[in-house]
Amino acid sequence: MSLENWTQVTEFVLLGFPRSHILQSLLFLGLMVTYIVTASGNLLIIGLTWVSRRLHTQMYFFLRNLSFLELLLVSVVVPKMLVIILTGDHSISFASCILQSYLYFLLGTTDFFLLAVMSLDRYLAICRPLHYETLMSGRVCSQLVLASWLAGFVWVLCPTILMASLPFCGPRGIDHFFCDSWPLLRLSCGDTRLLELVAFVLSTAVLLGSLVVTLVSYACIIATVFRAPTAAEQKKAFSTCASHLTVVVIVYGSSIFLYIRVSEAQSSLLNKGASVLSCIITPLLNPFIFSLRNDKVKQALRDALRWHRIMAMRDYEDHK
Numbered sequence: 001m002s003l004e005n006w007t008q009v010t011e012f013v014l015l016g017f018p019r020s021h022i023l024q025s026l027l028f029l030g031l032m033v034t035y036i037v038t039a040s041g042n043l044l045i046i047g048l049t050w051v052s053r054r055l056h057t058q059m060y061f062f063l064r065n066l067s068f069l070e071l072l073l074v075s076v077v078v079p080k081m082l083v084i085i086l087t088g089d090h091s092i093s094f095a096s097c098i099l100q101s102y103l104y105f106l107l108g109t110t111d112f113f114l115l116a117v118m119s120l121d122r123y124l125a126i127c128r129p130l131h132y133e134t135l136m137s138g139r140v141c142s143q144l145v146l147a148s149w150l151a152g153f154v155w156v157l158c159p160t161i162l163m164a165s166l167p168f169c170g171p172r173g174i175d176h177f178f179c180d181s182w183p184l185l186r187l188s189c190g191d192t193r194l195l196e197l198v199a200f201v202l203s204t205a206v207l208l209g210s211l212v213v214t215l216v217s218y219a220c221i222i223a224t225v226f227r228a229p230t231a232a233e234q235k236k237a238f239s240t241c242a243s244h245l246t247v248v249v250i251v252y253g254s255s256i257f258l259y260i261r262v263s264e265a266q267s268s269l270l271n272k273g274a275s276v277l278s279c280i281i282t283p284l285l286n287p288f289i290f291s292l293r294n295d296k297v298k299q300a301l302r303d304a305l306r307w308h309r310i311m312a313m314r315d316y317e318d319h320k
Contacts, residue, residue, distance in 0.1 A: 008094075008167060008168060008169075009094060009168040009169065009170055009172055009187075010093065010094050011091050011092060011093045011094060011097075011172065012091070012092055012094065012097050012172050012173070012174050012179070012184075012187070013090045013091050013092075013172050013173045013174065014084060014090045014091075014092060014174050014176065014177060014178065014179075015090065015173045015174060015175050015176075016174070016175060016176040016177035016178075016272060017081075017084065017085065017090065017177060024085050027085060028082060028085040028086065031078055031081055031082055031085075031280075032082060034078070034280060034284055035074060035078045035079070035082070037284060038070075038071070038074050038280075038283045038284045038286075038287075039071060039074070039075075041284070041286070041287030041288065041291075042067040042068070042070055042071040042283065042286060042287055043067075043071065044287060044291075045063065045064065045067040045286075045287050045290060045291065045297070046064050046067050046068055046071075048297060048300045049061070049063060049064040049067075049300075050064065052300035054296055054299065054300055055296060055297070055300050058121055058125075058136050058138075058141050059118075059121060059122075059125070059240070060296075060297075061138075061141050061145075062114065062117065062118045062121060062141065062145070063118075063290055065114060065145050066111075066114055066115075066118070066247075066286070067286060067287065067290075069107055069110060069111055069114060070111075070282065070283035070286045071283065072103075072107055073104070073107040073108070073111070073278075073279050073283055074279060074280060074283040074284075076100060076103045076104050076107065076178075076279070077100075077104065077177075077178045077279045077280070078279075078280065080092070080100065080178065081177055081178070092179065094168070096179075097174075097179035097184070098160065098163060098164045098179070100178060100179045101160065101163065101178075101179040101180065101181055101184065102156060102157075102160040104178065104179075104180070104279065105156045105159075105160075105181070106152050106153060106156045107152070108255075108278065108279075109151070109152040109155045109156055109206055110148050110149050110151070110152030110153075111251060112206050112207065112210040112251070112255075113147075113148035113151050113152060113206070113210060114145065114148045115210065115214065115244070115247065115248055115251060116209075116210035116211075116213040116214055117144045117145070117148060118244050119213060119214040119217040119218060119244065119248070120213060120217055121136055121141075122217065122218075122221060122240065122241050122244060123217035123218075123220055123221055124136050125240070126221050126224055126225065126240070126241075127220050127221060127224045155202055155206060156202075158198060158202070159181070159195060159198055159199045159202060162194065162195040162198060163181065163184065163185075163195060166185075166188040166190045166192065166195065167188060167189050167190040168187055168188055168189065169189040170187075170189075171187060172187070173187075174187065176271065176272060176275070177272065177275075178275070178279075180271060180275060181199065182271060183271075207252070207255055207256075211252060214248055214252075218241070218245065221241060225238060243289050243290045246289050247282065247285075247286065247289060247290075250277065250281075250282050250285070251278065251282060253277075254274040254275075254277035254278040254282070255274070255278065
């Protein structure tokens, strides 16, 4: 199609929602409850690790940043879904769509880097305990988190610029519940080969690179733990890694599914399922995984509740 014969699309239509009113109502209720629980749980982790002195360690500093990232990730996708179901308006402007896609992949990429940093932190804590405080000081922790965010920002910037520069002539329907990159690429009437190559190289590099760091770190951890003299020490070492490893399996598992390309219908279904797992289910499970399996977090929560009850009783006595 020649340039003078097409008009740039100014908005898209998100089609990845059920058409039945009953299913839409159930989806709205489920998403609303999920979002409230996710936001409350991650804010609770952020608050506890910020206030409780017993949680002022490197591991919980990284956990606080991970919870903040997960909170942002679910907020990029779910509120727009709720608005669409509530209003029935499935449209999203071109600029908003590109911005949502950029933020989603920025946060997802930063998540990979941060999980790799957390695995490196566990490696140093277990395999290099005598040098841990020097190698993983507070300043180094802050620099690693900042580097993860900057790397995510830069990593996704080039593909997003290329995506925004593509011509979109119609159709406008995106077969997804948010502006994912692959459904968007299928709608472009321009040459997408350069963007597909850049996206493949960058996404493969960040996925495999962070996964290698994580796998090597845990291989060293496992080797060190098995050399521990007692079963109690082995159990303690494994327990400090179990929560992080659980999140790693979920995040990387959902991302690997995104690389499975079968039939068009199956590919679309896999994309939606993996996206739900990464941007809705994982942020929901994150507080439960790290709190229910962690005695220090549970004790910090009990201390916070006890302090709240004491303050409430004092206020009651003062107003009697």
